[in-house]
Amino acid sequence: MNLILLFESDYSTTNRAVISDRRFHHIRLFHQPALGQQLRVGLLNGATGSGTVIGLTDQSITLEVELVHQPPAALPLTLLLALPRPKMLKRTLQTITSMGVKQLYLINSYKVDKSYWSTPALQQDNLREQLLLGLEQAGDTVLPEVHLRKRFKPFVEDELPEIARQTRALVAHPYHAVPCPGASDEATTLAIGPEGGFIPYEVEKLQACGFEAIHIGQRILRVENAVPVLLARLFPI
Structure with missing residues (x-):
């Protein structure tokens, strides 16, 4: 603390x-x-x-x-994260919060087990507990906003275009992608899929919204490791 x-x-x-x-x-x-x-x-x-x-x-x-x-400046980032398994979700929420993310969308994906959406970890009090731990770690005070989106296609088609408008829109994908761009203070919308990445259909839907597929090398990392690596590369943290 x-x-x-x-x-x-x-x-x-x-x-x-x-x-x-x-x-x-x-x-x-x-x-x-x-x-x-x-x-x-x-x-x-x-x-x-x-x-x-x-x-x-x-x-x-x-x-x-x-x-x-004043508390530390927030990252100019909206993060879309395929819902991880509950145990990993807790650690990832703390990491995301400690690194300055203030807008987080937990989204569905074909590879997300349906049971994850019924975990007690998604209850408001439990989410808040992990976010507070992240704030205490980082010396921050501003609580992130967490949005739950259980249906991938309606979210991508109806909400995402406006969310990503006039931002650097990127999807982390281990296949058929360009290298991760360098650090920038540019407003960014970043989508991170489950381990192994989004399925091709999901990547195509994101690309239709203007997202560019990027990778961070040949190694495929766990979500809890991929998140801090990507944020450290994309922003001058």
């Missing part, structure tokens, strides 16, 4: 926050705080700054909060 995320519900006064949940137990275990010590904090979807320890018990910690900095 490189940043202690605060919520509006933590505040007892304008600049005083009381924490008593898992964040408190983490602070006590790893920071071993003392009165007067400053901790790095940030308000969810707000600014970052410092929290001075002004109260400490076995059940809670009280911080005097001063927020003076």
Whole structure:
């Protein structure tokens, strides 16, 4: 936890926050705080700054909060990700969030097992938990927006053209593709399929929306590895 995320519900006064949940137990275990010590904090979807320890018990910690900095800049990216298996989804959500993605579409694909869409990992509270962990890791405060799209064709035909309009539209595909372009701050829409890639029909539908197929070499990576590799290549992170 490189940043202690605060919520509006933590505040007892304008600049005083009381924490008593898992964040408190983490602070006590790893920071071993003392009165007067400053901790790095940030308000969810707000600014970052410092929290001075002004109260400490076995059940809670009280911080005097001063927020003076803006969170890290977001990546200029909309990410379309074929829904990974649940265990990988949790890790991938944390990675995506820590790298600055703010718009994520979890989409269907022929190779996505139907059972994945019924996993508890997709419930709002569980999604939020993984996103918060990613924010804490990166020292960010702005929660990503996650959109679920269970039908590939209607999404690509009805929504995607507007989403990708006036962006660098790319689909990561291990076959019949050009090398991944270099880093740029250009607004980008990136589609990443399941392991082994989208099926040809899906690639063709994406290409019909203006997407260019790109690859990152001969090796086919797991989704949780492909995501950070692609983002590191496409953006000056």
